[in-house]
Amino acid sequence: MRIATPKLKTILLASIAATSFTGFAAAQTAPATPEAAAPKAAAPEAVAAGSAQDDEGLIIVTASKRAATLQDTPISVAVTTGAVIEQAQVRDLLDLQTLVPSLRVSQLQSSANTNFIIRGFGNGANNPGIEPSVGVFIDGVYRSRSAAQIGDLPNLERVEVLRGPQSTLFGKNASAGIIAIVTREPQFEFGGQAEVSYGNYNAIIARADVTGPITDKIAFSLAGNINKRDGYATDLVTGSEFNERDRWGVRGSLLFRPSDDFKIRFIADYDKLDENCCAVVNVVDGRTGAIVRGLGGRIDSNKLLALSSTTNFDSENKIENFGVSAQADWNVSDFDVTLIGSYRGVRSFTNQDSDFTSADLISANRADTDIDTFTGEARVASNFDGFFNFLLGAYYFNEKIDYRPTLTTGADFRNYANALTGGAFLNVERLLGFPTGTFGRSGQGIFEQYDYRNQAISAFGQGDFAITDQLTFTAGFNYTRDRKDVGANVVSTDVFSGLDLIALGTRIGVPPTLAANPQFNPLLALRPLQFLPPFLNFPNAVEDGKTSDDDLSYTLRLAYKVSENLSTYATYATGFKASSWNLSRDSRPTPANFIPGSPAQVPAPAGSPIRDAGLAVNNLSTGTRFAGPENAEVYEIGLKGQFPGFGFNLAVFQQALEGFQGNIFTGTGFVLANAEKQSTFGFEIDTSFTPIRALNVTASLTYLDPKFDSFTGGSALNPGFTTSPTDLSGQRPAGIPEFSIAVGATYTAAITEAAKMIFHVDFNHESNVAIAQGSNISREVESLNAAVTLALGNGLEVTAWGRNLTDAAYLTTIFPSVVQAGSLSGYRNQPRTYGGSLRYRF
Known part of the structure; x- marks a missing residue:
């Protein structure tokens, strides 16, 4: 039964307002370095479930682009320290969600397609033309696509998850x-660590890093890692293993500190991945299954939680991710100046048997992607003692993407299409006089090439006004100008998909006035097989392939420090995301530019700009080339407390996105469209309890009540497991659980003066939720993880660990099976993993 949301809103907002009776304010400006920060906390600060504090019980974050304690940061931010990530055996960002309940991470059809969602908002996978709504920054450098975010980072100091629009800074x-x-920066004291880990599925992880001085002003760090594992899903036909790990990387950093007031840090990294990913399960074996089996194909039917799949060739996921960056920090009198410059490159190749059967229906679904990204940032922050402090900055972004996908039909497709139509497919070939083998021939398909250029500049700033010693008002802004130039060169060699069935109807005796009517023209029943029609390339005489977006986002905040132990804030903020382009064969002109139809229709289709320019091609339909900008806003009230042995962070919010960019898979492609408005009411609470010095207990809870306020152009699964246009206005978005809970505990037991045992456990739960819009298939997530470490006084540590110890199984995503109407496919979660590791610190 659902919570009575309006009543819950009233109680929560009233309780926060009552606690914060004196007012709300942004945290006072913190000094630029942790050493000069606020006084030491009396107790650990509340962080993400399972997180921990440093030896002084003080968490320093840079969420506001200034160093400040978590208590004095007036933003809803969950912090997970490197120590906790290490204790919890979090291997990549996919596992991070078990520690941060408002964060959801899902991996889709390849290693390069990972989606990050915060408070129910997020997109960015399955199409390189879509940047994510959740930005990922590593050491201050923006990683624009998920393929650039999957490295195994050494010397991890912390992960900050900032919830809600963050466009201002x-x-x-x-x-x-x-x-x-x-x-962690390179250190001027020699040290490092080496670790080797072995687990089930022959998982081997080896990593090492070393840091130390070169001179008294230059320090270095160098690290490398290998992450290998057999797949946990088996192909029942080929015997291959899906969902393996095969990745390695190196990373070097150089710190030049000629004085206490100036430093430059250089970072260079390279990661490589070559994996067979990702296994697809058959959720529903529909009416096409018998035809597949009649062709000699195999389907592991109706096994929605199976660790098995059926294909006729292995998937390929080859990714190279590399880059360099430099950051200079300079303290000049009362000002801190920061300069950051970076170059990132991604080279990826993917290929998949995307019909997910052992029949050769789709012979290749491959893509080559080259991404080159340059960024630059400059900012200055004041450190005045008086009433006012500020931060001003500018940001530059330049990205080039060359994307070359290909989809071709396999050797069995011709006979499959014929069986699917009861023999009509090949009868039409003969009836219309085409040579035998023209329709559905192996190797026919669509060959695409997209050229994408994006330039953006931003100017941002924030001012803090200390109205009293306790009350601070903050105002921030960000002006962004974003320009994109996109071109497409797409060729379809699928002869049947290029046929004008209306015009051909007249050749078999259908009167011209009735040729567009399926009741009189039997050829129109074959239209579902025309899923690779000719493409209208752009730019053209009507469509210039350009978008130009400008936006001014802003933040207004009041923060009030009630006491040394209690602070509160109230925020109104807006956010922005520029237009995203549909770089796929489903990119189509808008209805304003084109009216679908055949020239053979009687009456003929009315004029449209594309028709008037003579650009119309057979079977051209309408859709979108791009989705317009997203505009976010949030009303948020927060309360942060820090007391002896106990700390908490509470945020209550009403957040909305106008123009949310949805990317819906239809079974043959993707529909990119804007939801007019999607909103969420919710609250988040993170707590940390230390009853004794040796024990730290954490608990986090997120409640979300989202809805599509208006989404007239939405899509949803229908009872036949195909995707159809649906007005989703008023509905709850699928995949967003009402409650997410993360609890954890870490206990340290002294064995001797030097040796200790560290016990860690964490549990993550997400309430039951529909997986896809329009579907009655749901999931409920439960994940129990634990680790036990023996730390000896000589730097040696031995750990036994396990993740998803209860072996809970659920589907993460479902979608219509490719070219198999009535069937449903999906991805399931990772099963139980366990193992041991040996680490030596020096």
Whole structure:
């Protein structure tokens, strides 16, 4: 039964307002370095479930692009320290969601397609033309696509998850939130660590890093890692294993500190991945299953939670991710100046048997992607003692993407299409006089090439006004100008998909006035097989292939420090994400530019700009080339407390996105469209309890009540497991659980003066939720993880660990099976993993 939301809103808002009777304010400006920060906390600060504090019980974050304690940061931010990530055996960002309940991470059809969602908002996978609504920054550098975010980072200091729009200080497409990953700087004291881990599925992880001085002013760090594992899903036909791990990387950093007031850090990294991913399960074996089996194909039917799949060739996921960056920090009198410049490159190749049967229906679904990204940022922050402090900055972004996907039909497709139509497919070939083998021939398909250029600049700033010693007013802004130039060169060699069945109807005796009517023209029943029609390339005489977006986002905040232990804030903020382009064969002109139809229709289709320019091609339909901008806003009230042995962070919010960019898979392609408005009411609470010094207990709870306020152009699964246009207005978005809970505990037991045992456990739960819009198939997530570490005084540590110890199984995503109407496919979660590791610190 659902919570009575209006009553819950009233109680929560009233309780926060009563507690914060004196007013709300942004945290007072903190000094630029942790050493000069606020006085030491009396108790651990509340962080993400399972997180921990440093030896002094003080968490320093840079969520506001200034160093400040978590208590004095007036933003809803969950912090997970490197120590906790290490204790919890979090291997990549997919596992991070078990510690941060308002964060959801899902991996889709390839290693390069990972989606990050915060408070129910997020997109960005399955199409390189879509930047994510949740921005990922690693050491201050924006990673624009998920393929650039999957490295195994050494010397991890902390991960900050900033919830809600963050466009004011993070100007590039941060309409839903930020994941900021911070690694440790090179040290002027020699040290390092080496670790080797072995687990089930022959999982081997080896990593090492070393840091130390080169001179008294230059320090270095160098790290490398290998992450290998057999697949946990088996192909029942080929015997291959899906969902393996095969990745490695190196990373070097150089710190030049000529004085206490100036430093430059250089970072260079390279990661490589070559994996067979990702296994697809058959959720529903529909009416096409018998035809597949009649062709000699195999389907592991109706096994929605199976660790098995059926294909006729292995998937390929080859990714190279590399880059360099430099950050200079300079303290000049009362000002801190920061300059950051970076280059990132991604080279990826993917190929998949996307019909997910052992029949050769789809012979290749491959894509080559080259991404080159340049960024630059400059900012200055004041450190005045008086009434006013500020931060001003500018940001530059330049990205080039060359994307070359290909989809071709296999050797069995011709006979499959014929069986699907009861023999009509080949009868039409003979009837119309085409040579035998023209329709559905192996190797026919669509060959695409997209050229994408994006330039963006932002100017941002924030001012803090200390009205009293306790009350601070903050105002921030960000002006962004984003320009995109996109071109497409797409060729379809699928002869049947290019036929004008209306015009051909007249050749078999259908009167011209009735040729567009399926009741009189039997050829129109074959239209579902025309899923690779000719493409209208752009730019053209009507469509210029350009978008130009300008936006001014802003933040207004009041923060009040009630006491040394209690602070509160109230925020109104807006956010922005620029237009995203549909770089796929489903990119189509808008209805304003084109009216679908055949020239053979009687009466003929009315004029339209594309028809008037003579650009119309057979079977051209309408849709979108791009989705317009997202505009976010949030009303948020927060309360942060820090007391002896106990700390908490509470946020209550009403958040909305106008123009949310939805990317819906239809079974043959993707529909990119804007939801007019999607909103969420919710609250988040993170707590940390230390009853004794040796024990830290954490608990986090997120409640979300989202809805599509208006989404007239939405899509949903229908009873036949195909996707059809649906007005989703008033509905709850699928995949967003009402409650998410994360609890954890870490206990340290002294064995001797030098040796200790560290016990860690964490549990993550998500309430039952529909997986896809229009579907009655749901999931409920439960994940229990634990680790036990023996730390000896000589730097040696031995750990036994396990993740998803109860072996809970559920589907993460479902979608219509490719070219198999009536069937449903999906991805399931990772099964139980366990193992041991040996680490030596020096």
